[in-house]
Structures are given as structure tokens and as C-alpha cells.
Amino acid sequence: MESTRWTQISELFNAALEQPQEAQTGFVEAATGADGELRDQVLGMLREDQTDNTGRVGALEQGAVETPPPALALQSREIAGYRLIRLLGAGGMGAVWEAEQASPARRVAFKTLRSGAIAGRAGDRLEREAALLGRLNHPAVAQVYEAGSTEIDGQELPWIAMELVEQARPLLDHARERGLSPSARLELLIEVARAVHHGHERGVVHRDLKAGNVLVDGTGRVKVIDFGIASALEGEPSAERLTRTGDMLGTLRSMAPEQFRSGAEIDARTDVFALGCLLYELLCGVPPLDVSALSFSEAVQRIERDPPRPPREAVESLGPELDWILARALAKRPQDRYPSAAALADDLAQVLVRGPVSVGPPTAMYRARTFLRRYRGPALAVAAVFIALTAGLIATGFALSAEGRARELAESESLRLSQLALLPKLTALEQRAEQLWPAWPKRLPALDAWVSEARQLTARLPELRAGLAELQRPDAPDTGRREALALVLARLEAFSDPNRGLAGDEAVADAGWSVPRRARHARWLAGLFEPGGEADELWRACAEEVAASPRYDGLRIAPQMGLWPLGRDARSGLQEFAHLGTGEVPRQGNDGSLLLDAKSAAVFVLVPGGQYLIGSQSGDPGGLNYDPLPGPIQEPIQTIQLSPYLIGKHELSQEQWFRLTGDNPSAFVRDKIREGPLHPVEMVNWSTATRVLRQHGLDLPSECQWEAAARGGTTTAFWTGPTRETAIGAMNIVDRSTLTQGASFPDLNYWPEFDDGYPVHAPVHTLQPNPFGLHHVIGNVSEWCLDRFGEYYGLPDDIDPVSTATHFQRVTRGGCFSRAAHNGKSALRSSYDPTAAVPSLGVRPARRLQ
């Protein structure tokens, strides 16, 4: 192709793009005249361009994923105590990382900002703002933890650490992908509005509530991110900032007119406007005003002047009230909008239950119309009156009485509508319950408050049942309201179900313990741990013993909430504890040995802090941690530093898991294997394991913690010695007995004559413990670790290192009943997807000291 030809094509194409779409073809035809080839080419290009990034243009676009290089250079770096693990996204302002904080140990979203993104003294300003934002505490608001500015490679790098939203999807994408119904969309927006209102109550305006800042997490719950960040950065959005951020469109789309006027008041009503934009796009699929093709100043003009496009059918199916609600939320003047996000949420909730909203023609007419829709049958007479009334054919006296009738209807209605308003309250309680972990004494006031609020809701059950019964009479007119009430009733009944409900007394269900149960547990712990309480007494003795023990190098240990000191294990010399949330304190024999049964709690060993040697080497048979046949990436040996920690003496049993979750997912359950109790729980994936453990103040061990404890001070390939034969009596691996289960695992070929007597897993306390008192670190079930699988550590200076790898898979350790002996070597590493549930993979819990 000649470059002159290309110039023609390119210029004509770009000129045509400036024309309104419907005029483009005519424009090109006029411009090309007799040059049919040029015409066809440019028209072809315009057609491709208009596919709006689907089709081939989209495929070309997708080849380009934004990963700005300056951000990438931060991969694996540690900044102010956060290790950056994975780039989640990047834009003009900077990048967002998944990061790991050492203390408290948690994953966070770590936002790094381009240094130019902040006005004034970045560090000071950010810290001050972060302190303010830290006061926001709402399940639907991503929590801001901390902010600051750190010098990296000679440049100031401002950063903000925030709550990590797991499996986040932008709200609009979520709604589209799931094909959510209009009312489900409304419910989500109500949640968003309430979250935003929470911020307003604490004096924080979001200011940048664009679609990308409202996420839905993996459990379908809304999370508003970047609350107040816009003002933390540099006051109001400006043309200059917008162009720099590269997300001009996303931001412009939801900006209120006053945000373009210097000196204009920015308050809650600014966010109300943005919520209106979000609502509009959520329902109609397009933003209220299309500013995408405009220059900045044109866009501002349109936002200040043009009314929103009329909403489409999606809105109509929900009723005319939504038109009015949108009109009020999107009013150009702040004083014409809803005064608060909560007021908007309330009106939207009324639309859901088809009750009267606060907007619309402010006359009895409107209320009457609402009732007409809801009481189709008997209201017909009233309707006739109103038709007559509007036609002006009825005497004034009659009209007045009709209006009185409408008011009366409205009042009797308000009681019933308050029943329907229970729904958002219920949702709010459910969300709050997620935060009420672990069930420890310090959380008692919050737990009690929750329980009493829940009682107020459940107290209305009889009234709701009666109301529904009335609506179910054959002559009852209004099916819409009956369905709505039935929905509320069903939700409330599930909520208060004694066996499965969150407000049930004893319930242990999908969400874990019910809140009353948590409150009871916390109260019980409070008694045990108060000064002079039983546990407190034991802890005093324990702390003295630990402080005096050379094994613990003078460690001063404070009472660990929820753990019951069992004393020193005679063989290992290490302190052991029972975790009171997982069961009863196990009985002990005269020699102090544990006599476990089905009711027993999980037992933890206190592992001393210090230096540990992990990994193996295959070069020097006389050297430490020699292993002539290493598995993948377990060399070289490394010295790591661990602070004292607690790790499970046993794999978690099926009974213990059941007590925590109300569920036993294991493939090999007691009936099937005809054995006694205390078989290890399996078929638990990594994500579930960490979620459940964390609810109870526990966690998975890091890989370093696991190996240090599994070695128990030994430096041979197995803790029992250099060869698999030394481990007989301490390991349960693939063997002849698995054949009796009808299973033939390929690993059997490694050692066909071996028989350990256990077809699948053995009860968790069966075989010989290692020098630290841990059972079954060789075989039985393999065990999840916290770390992502990847390169070895290589960070010798770190205390309590956790892998910096970015891979999806998580480490598993310790071999299992279906694999050969070498999988149980102390340094051998393996991995699984965190979503994998496997019959040969279980959980050994751990806990850090407080």
C-alpha cells in the first residue's frame, strides 16, 4: 500500500468518525466520489469500528492488557511492612496490588500512587486522611487500614492499604453477567446507598462513586471502594487530574454539576447524584448522559445543562416511581435532590415492596394511584371516583371524602409497609454478623447488641404470619403484596431457624456459628479468662513454666484467648493447649498423656521461636538436611527465623470440623471406614479452610512453620531418619491395605510389599508423634499451608517468611495415604488449586501468639 493511499484512508476514516453515526455513510460516499475502492475500505473500517470492541477489533484490543512497567518493578518488594504479591490492576493514578501485611497478618489491597497524584506533603496528608477514613466501619465499605509515603529507589511512593475484596467484580459487570432481575439490581443499589450513607454520617463524602468503585465480592455482597480517596488525594476532581488519571470517562460519567464549579459545596448530595447515575446505568444499561464522544468542556456543559435521556423499559417494569426517583436523584441543583443517600435507599426499598415513595406529584392523587395498582379489585370503585374527580365532574364534597378515604388507606398501609421494611434490616444484620469473629470476650458488647436487634425483628414473626394469612384468604385482592410479604416471612423464618439460622440459639450453619451461640461462647470465655478464672489460673502457671524453660528462651507469654493450657508434653517437653472452640478439653492420663475422644478439642503445640533450617541439599551426604532425591524446588537449604507459634498436634478431626461448621464434607466418613472417631477431615478446599479457621482465631501454618514443626529439630530426610524404613510405625502411606478398599493407587509400585494396616486415613492420634509431639506429618492426609506455591524463599533476613510467589496454587505438605513414602519427607513440597477439595488432603491448624 502506498503511503499516500493510507493517508487518504486514515484521514477520511477519522473525519467520518466526527460525523454523527447515521450521517457517516453519506459523508464517505460524498467524499469518495468515483473512487469505489476507497469508499468500500473506509466503510468497512467504520463497520468494524462500530462493533464497539467486539469482533476482530475487540480481539486486537484484548491482546493489549495494561500492565504498566513502573508498577511491575515493585513486584515482590516490601514497602512499609507490606509485601506486594500480585498486580490486580493499574491505571493512570497508579496501581493496585494484592499485598501481604506481616503484622497483623492479612492480605490487603495495596494502592500505590504516582507521586504526582498527590498535592502538598503527600505522606502527612495521606496519613491524616487515612485516620479519618479508618473510622468508617461498614460491611459494604472496603476498610482503609493505613496510608503513608515511602521512599523507593529515590522516589517518594505514596500508598494506601485497604481491605482486599475477594473475587471482586464491578457492580455493573456483575449485574450483567448474572443477568440480574431489575429488583435484584435495586437491592444491590440499596446496599450501596446505605453504605454511602454510613460514610456521610461520619462526615466523609465519597466524591468519586463511579461504576468502577462499586464492587461485588465472591459472595455476592456489595463493597464500595476508595471512599473519600478522591479528596485525600487532591481535593476536587479537576480537568487536569481527570486527563492524567486516564479514567476520565469513568469519572465524568458520574460527576455532579457542582463538582465542576470551583468553590461549590460538595456534600452528601453530590454522592446522591452519583448514586443516581449508577442506578440509571444499572437499570437501563447506559449512562444517563452520553459524554463519551465529547471533549472535556463539551461534556461539562452537557452535564450541567442536559436532562438525562428518558429511562427505558427496565425502569417501566418497576413502576413510574422510579422515573421520579431518578429525576430527583439526578437533579442539577443539589437542593432539588434527596437530602441523603438513606432517603434514596428508603424510596428504592419502597419500590421493591410496591409501597408509596416520597417523590412524585405531592398530592393524594399519587398515593391513591399507588393503592390502585396494589388493590386492583376493591379499589376499582375508588378508581372510578378518581377518574371522575380528575375529569372535574364530581361535587367538591364528594371529592373531599374520596381524598379522606385515600388517606385512611395510606395510614393502615404504613403499618404493613413497615413489615416489608424488615428486609433491608435483615440484610444489614447478616452482613454485620460476618464481622463478629472470633467469638471472644472483647466482642461481647457487639454480639449482644446484634442479638437484641435480631430479637426485635423475630418478635414480629407472629404479626407477619397473621398478615400473610389474611392476604391468603380467597377473596384477598393483592397478589403482589402477598408475594412480597411471603418473601419477608420466609427470610425471617430462615434467619431465626433454631437449627440453621443466624439468629438461632444453637445453630451452626453455612455462615458458621449463629450469633447467639457466639455470644454464649464469648461469655463463657470471659468467665474463664477473667482474673481468678479457671483458665486465667492455669495461664499464670503456664507462663511461669514457659519463662523458666530453656526451650523457650525466656519467652514471656500472655494468656492466649480461647486456649486452655494442658501443660508440658512429657516426651517433647513442649507446652500444649486445647482450643476451646473446637470441643472439650481432652482428658489426660496419670502421666499427662492425652486421652482423646470424639468430643475432644483440637490440641496445639507451642513451638519455640528461633532459627530453623528448612529445605534440603543433595550434594553432601554428611551434611545437614541431606536428601539425595529431592522433589521440585526444595533446594537449597535455608536458615529462616520464626517467632514462637502454635501448631496443631494433630490434623483437624471430622468431629472438630463439624462442630465449627455444622458440616462434614469428608469422603471417608466413619460409617464407611468402620473405624473409631477422630479421622481427619478432608475434602476441604484452601479457601474454606482459611475462612473457617480465621473465624475462630486460627489459620493455616505457613510453609516454613509447617516444615520447622514437622522436622522437630531433625535434619534427616524423614524426621524418623534418612530412609522410608525408619518411618515404619510413624507413617500412613499407600500400601497393600489400600487394595482392601478396592483402590489401586499407582504409587503402590514404589513399595508393593509394604503394609501399614490403614486402607485410607487413620484416626489423627494413632501413629508415633515426632520430637515436637506432632502426629502424622508423614502421610495420613497431606496438609494445606498458607503459602502460594512457587520459588523457594530466598529472604533469609525475614522473620516468619511467607512465600512471595504469585501463583494461584497453594502449598500442601506431608504426603498422604494414597501416595508413596517419599511424599512424606520433611522438605517435600506439593501444591493444589485453592479451590480443590481432595479426599487425601486435610487441615493442620496453626495460630500466632498474641
Next chain:
Amino acid sequence: MTGGPTDDVTRILEAAAGGDPAASERLAEHLGVELHRLAEVLLSQRGMGHTLQATELVNEAWMKLFGGLRRDWDGRRHFLSVAAKAMRSILVDRARKRNALKRAGNLERVPLDAVVAAVEERQLDLVALDEALVELAKADERAASVVELRFFAGLSNEEAAQTLGVGLRTVERSWRTAKAWLAMRLEQAGES
């Protein structure tokens, strides 16, 4: 990430950044090997059946070879231009070879196939794309470079503008025009 870049590669990159065409070629060669190797490593960690993106490989290669260097380092720009070209050439070569092997009914798999497959899944014919790009380059070399950087190295418009040393608007315009033209071209190629 442990260890810095090897001195050897750094020297080559510096020479390439200084405008030495022979050094650029050697860097491309070096990268070709590295990209193949990285594809293998990434896939073995994730298992077959996963796809890889070209941009991921280019960034991994950068991290691997120069990860310890200052992030504002100018050499990154030159690296990206070379990497984009290297990525284009190895992907197109592989796609061409796959087509030949498919016709022969004998398809051995190499790790880079995952990248090729990821592109082909989107109904893009890499060989036809390459041919169209050659034609585009004759008429507008810069537009072709923009496509290389955006598509094969996964850069954003801003980064492509920085790498090429031109304005953002220019890149945006070139990218939109080139995309539409290439799409139209591939459409025609698909029909014939």
C-alpha cells in the same frame, strides 16, 4: 525475585538503547529463547489447558532479565520495542508452523502454543495479521509499531506513546485507525 540481571544482557540492552542495530538483534535472539523458556515454566506451574498472554510473557521476561533495575530506567523503552518485535516474530512463526503441522496431521505441542491458542481462540489469524501488518508498515511505519506495542507487548496507549516518543492523541488515533483497518483486512482475508 532474587538476583539482578546478568551483565551480559544488560550490556546488550544498553548497546541496543544506544542505537546499535546488531545489539538489538542479539537482544531479540536472547529474548526469543527466554520467552520460550518462560512459557514452559509458567505452563508447567499452571498445568496445560491454561492459556498464556503475550503481555504476560513479555513482562515476565523483563522481570527475569532486568527485574532488579531502577524502574525509571530508560532501557525499558528499548526493551519493549525489541520485545514487541521478538514476540511478534516468534508467535507468527509458531502459528505458521502449527498450520503446517496441522495439515500434516502431526501436531507436537510446545509451550508457546498456549499463547498462539489464546489469540486464535479470539478468531484472529496470526499469520494473516502479520501479513496485513507488513503491508501497513509500508504505508505507515508508526501505526504498525503502535500495533506491535499494544498487541504483542501489551502496552497501554500511554506507554506506547512514551516508548515511541510521540503524543498520546497520535497513538490513540493510530491505534483506532489501524485496528479498524486490520479488522477490515482480516475480514476480507477470511472471506477469500
